Amino acid sequence: AKLKKGGSSGGHNGLKDITAALGTQDYWRLRIGIGHPRTLNLNQGVADFVLHRPRKEEQPLIDEALAKSMDVLPLMVTGEFAEAMTRLHTSAK
Numbered sequence: 001a002k003l004k005k006g007g008s009s010g011g012h013n014g015l016k017d018i019t020a021a022l023g024t025q026d027y028w029r030l031r032i033g034i035g036h037p038r039t040l041n042l043n044q045g046v047a048d049f050v051l052h053r054p055r056k057e058e059q060p061l062i063d064e065a066l067a068k069s070m071d072v073l074p075l076m077v078t079g080e081f082a083e084a085m086t087r088l089h090t091s092a093k
Contacts, residue, residue, distance in 0.1 A: 001065040002031045003072070003085045028081060032065050034058070 006026045009015035019025050035058075037049040054062055068088055075084035 001069045001088055002033070003076070003081065003088050004029055004031065005081070028076070030069055030076070032062075032069060034062070 005028050007029070008025065009019060015029070018027070034050065034054060037044040037046060042049065072084040072088045075081070075087070
């Protein structure tokens with residue numbers, strides 16, 4: 001999971017709609033990525049990849065990203081984005 005401010009839609013139609021409604025790309029996004037079929041050496045189109053169930057070995061990573069995101073959500077709601085980013089982007093050792 002990654003928290004960032006601004007950036008392009010990257011082909012994501014939902015983000016295109018949000019950007020159009022707000023009239024700017026300068027808003028906070030909580031990105032929970034699932035990777036890309038090309039970087040995972042999968043012979044699969046992007047749309048097919050994102051619309052199907054994740055592979056069994058990916059589920060623990062998704063669960064961890066969601067849990068970390070939920071942990072920082074209260075900080076995001078109160079506008080403490082710098083602290084939320086620090087906590088989200090810092091790996092526990």
